[in-house]
Amino acid sequence: MAASGSALRMRGISKTFPGVKALSDVSLCAEYGRVHAIVGENGAGKSTLMKILSGAYPPSAGTTEVDGAEVRMRKPADAQKLGIRMVHQELNLVPDLSVAENVYLGRMPRRRGFVDRAAMLRDTKAVLEELGAAIDPKVRLGELSISQQQLVEIAKAYSAGPRIIVLDEPTSSLSEHETAALFRILRTMKAAGIAIIYISHRLKEVLEIADDVTVLRDGRLIDTRPAAGITAAEMIRLMVGREVTNVFPKTPSEIGTPVLKVVGLGDGRDFQDISFEVRAGEILGLTGLVGAGRTELARAIFGLTPASEGRIEINGMAAAITSPAAAVKAGIAYVPEDRKDSGIIPSMSVRENISLPVLRRLSRLGRVSMSADRRLATKYTRDFAIAPPDPERRIEQLSGGNQQKAVIARWLSTSPSVLILDEPTRGVDVGAKAEIHRIIGELVAGGMAVVMISSELPEVLGVCDRVVVMRDGRASPPVARAEFSEERIMALATGEAAA
């Protein structure tokens, strides 16, 4: 297994999705027996790069060499054949199978056509012992804790005898103690001469385990350096360090009294003890890394998955938000994160999508008044400049930005006092983004309170009046606009001290 020279050399990798350049001209070089960390903000291109490495996406340009020979991977099986193994953030395991069956899933040892269970159990036991994990190979996977399952996932990759292992945020569900155990395993694998690629947001861990660090930003390679000479603050600067031009002009508005107040909100799982308030005419940013609990918090405030602890107040009155209908009645509106998955009803027209929450108000004796329905759709199509300006068109035929405008329009007829927007501009083009910002600006100018969840720091800093940063399910105290800086927000999001 030991070899001289680079295990992996990716050169000039670019990847273009329709309308988006996810990666441009990124190069990466990993050596045997070393841990190479890749860091970057959400959307910097880390996942795309790893998907190319694992054969899930073909690159638009660039070459990949494994062991000095150029390779072309069309599907994940090709990458596996080359000895590249992924350990995914979301575990790819079957809860109802045993640990051993999971480790050897799809490549179980066979004898005379039958699975050789004895050999499988023996080998699994050996691998787990080698990794220093005290797990019984016979036990059903679903009975293990998440961190033990993570170890099984690593054992699964390790047992295949890989040359390169990619770990994507392996510590996101691990405690400090478990992280230390993971690091022992990584050092074992390192000693065995495996090249390890380690993706993480946790800069402290990166400094602890990595030999080399590559920083990506906006789909570009910023720098690759030995980890020895770098500090967390420097990494943050490299991750963030873009020219802060004011591409997000802020519409001035008068800030009034608190409209939505959240006190000690928690769901016992994804977020705990969240308190903040949003005032009329204010845009409160809610940011943090993916998985910090922002969306879960928003869903709880809107009653989709009601919180188990804490309380919500609207205009100073306690509100029992047990369902979306209750939230609408209390004056809360919510534009979900994934437009295609939970925003639009693709089979319905723009008109039908817009009037959904107010249908009963548009009805008499159960019958929806078509004229009222059309009037509403026409009004918002015009006000929001939805293109094409035909409310009868099926919404899935519109561009992402126009779909989003229709989803926002849906709520305005309920006259909400608080609007929660979850990543409202993700995946929309620059022009539509500016229009959505303009719409949000007009709404707050009219006295609405807005909570905007966004992973995009320049957007958060450009548009918001105050920002609350979430990390591991907890919220920071609000940062006022006067104190905004990318470094400060990033430091709060990653839990590292800023420079």
Place this chain on the structure above:
Amino acid sequence: MTDASAALSEETGSTRFRKDGRWAALLSRAGLSIAILAVIAYGSAVSPVFFTTGNLVNVMTSMAIIGIVVVGMTFVLVVGGLADLSVPATIACGAILSLALQPMIGPVPAFVAAIGLAGLCGLVSGVLVGYVGINPIIATLGIGTIVLGIVQASVGGVIVYGTNPETAMLVKSRLFGIPTIVLIFLAVALAGNFLLARSWWGRWTFATGGNPKAAEAAAVPVRAVKAGAFVITGLCSGLSGALLGLTLQSARPLVGTGYEFSAITAVVVGGVSIMGGAGSVPRAVAGLVFVQLLTNVMVLQGVRTPVQGLVLGLLIAGAVALDVALRRRGGA
């Protein structure tokens, strides 16, 4: 009926096909009407009996009983609830109770109680599917088996006979030459079409079937809407069963066997999507008309039963394949 259904489907059934090619759009909109006309033309040409008042009234009468179930089943498919397999049980519930309760509480209350209890069965299935989240096939199969068991036990597993022949006369009577039962079916179809195509409940049904997550995030009570579709089907099959019982003046516990399959066939052949979010009552009824006429022609021609089954099976497979193909082209 065909003209009416074509006219009504203008309003509701057309949106999902808008993106497809002109031929596909034409075929999907007018295809069924053309097919129905073709069957009528063929039937009239090859059989002297087919295009007679007697035969057509027979077809319409048998169609009416299934047709009422079809109206309910359309809601289940549109809401994304796959299918309601408890129909045989709810039909039996309607048929047996409407006869068995007659001596105790009188014919009209018996009729109403039978339908109400069938609706209650639908509510139980609906709660299991909508609120508990059990797969609809499993939930309705389970509830259907339980209800059938209860009904069977309560009547001792034997045939129940009617005690009030006047009620049979009422059901079998005709208005302007049209059997009353057919008129009842038409009324149910019109009401179903209003509910699905014009009311806010119908719009919620389409939204829930189209994308339940987005519908929920738009404050649509998706659980209740899902459950509602099964209640509607329960009520429809109860009515259908009660009418069947009064017509036959006798009811066995297995009286409804096979109706669930006939209803699903009609709805699917009518182009209502098994994946939810698209369809209409007129389309489903057109599917029923087509299947019924085709079956009638085959019977008159002496086509053997296994072959009839083969033809109907191919029709379903073809309709589902077309649905999948259209969906794929629609980009969903």
